[in-house]
Amino acid sequence: MRRFAVVPQWQGSGAARAMRLAQGAEAIAADLPARATEVIEVPLEAGDAEGTGIHRYSSIRLVRERLGRSLADLEDGEIAVVVGGDCGVEYAGVERAARRGRVVLLWADAHADLNTAETSPSGAYHGMVLRDMIDSGLVAASDVVMVGVRALDDAEADAAERFGIPTVTPEQLGAAIAGRAGDDAVLYVHIDLDVLDPAIMGSVGFAEPFGLSLDELIGAVRDARAALPLGGAGITEYAPAADADPELLADEAATILRVIAAVSSD
Secondary structure: OEEEEEEOOOOOOOOOOOOHHHHHHHHHHOOOOHHHEEEOOOOOOOOOOOOOOOOOHHHHHHHHHHHHHHHHOOOOOOEEEEEEOOHHHHHHHHHHHOOOOEEEEEEEOOOOOOOOOOOOOOOOHHHOHHHHHHHOOOOOHHHEEEEOOOOOOHHHHHHHHHHOOOEEOHHHHHHHHHOOOOOOEEEEEEEEHHHEOOOOOOOOOOOOOOOEOHHHHHHHHHHHHHHOOEEEEEEEOOOOOOOOOHHHHHHHHHHHHHHHHHHHOO
């Protein structure tokens, strides 16, 4: 059974209009089955760094705690799909999936999110969350496979090379995931919607050209899920403008529903 946790967190984003992420999460929530969906309360205030070097960290920490408690209440057979908000919400989702076994992480994102507080040019946590998972031991670097990643700064490129994290094509993904299989392995699918080409999904904070097509993304997710049992998934970074063309928003909503179906269908 699938459960949806909608997390309208914006504090982890470095985008100038980060609060659009809250609106995006709420828009997605409206299309989800109400009985299977919980909306996690997010503080109204920006938050404080608390000496971490991470902007708004106090709010990010509080949301992680709230989401973690919510996911801990799920039954063992239930699969959580976390809907952001910014990519920082994924930490608690992956943490919950790790209860089921060793997490093999499919990272479908335009960005690697491999910075630390020391290397980040922005101090925004959504550019650090994957590195945080690795450094904390939540996920082994050898169990991360990236697809669609195409915008790395120098520190992230160095980290990806040092950790040996591959970026593969959608056609290569199934084999790459299968190569990390094991008796205790489960798949977590992370999708930042900026992995898609901006012509398909423009309502994101940091659009990058030459992204995946929707068919490429859905096919890659299908192949990954065929290789390993699903332990959890997350869809993040939808940031629609309040004055956007209604026809555009309708097209993007249909795209997001296809992505949700790809990660949540039995």
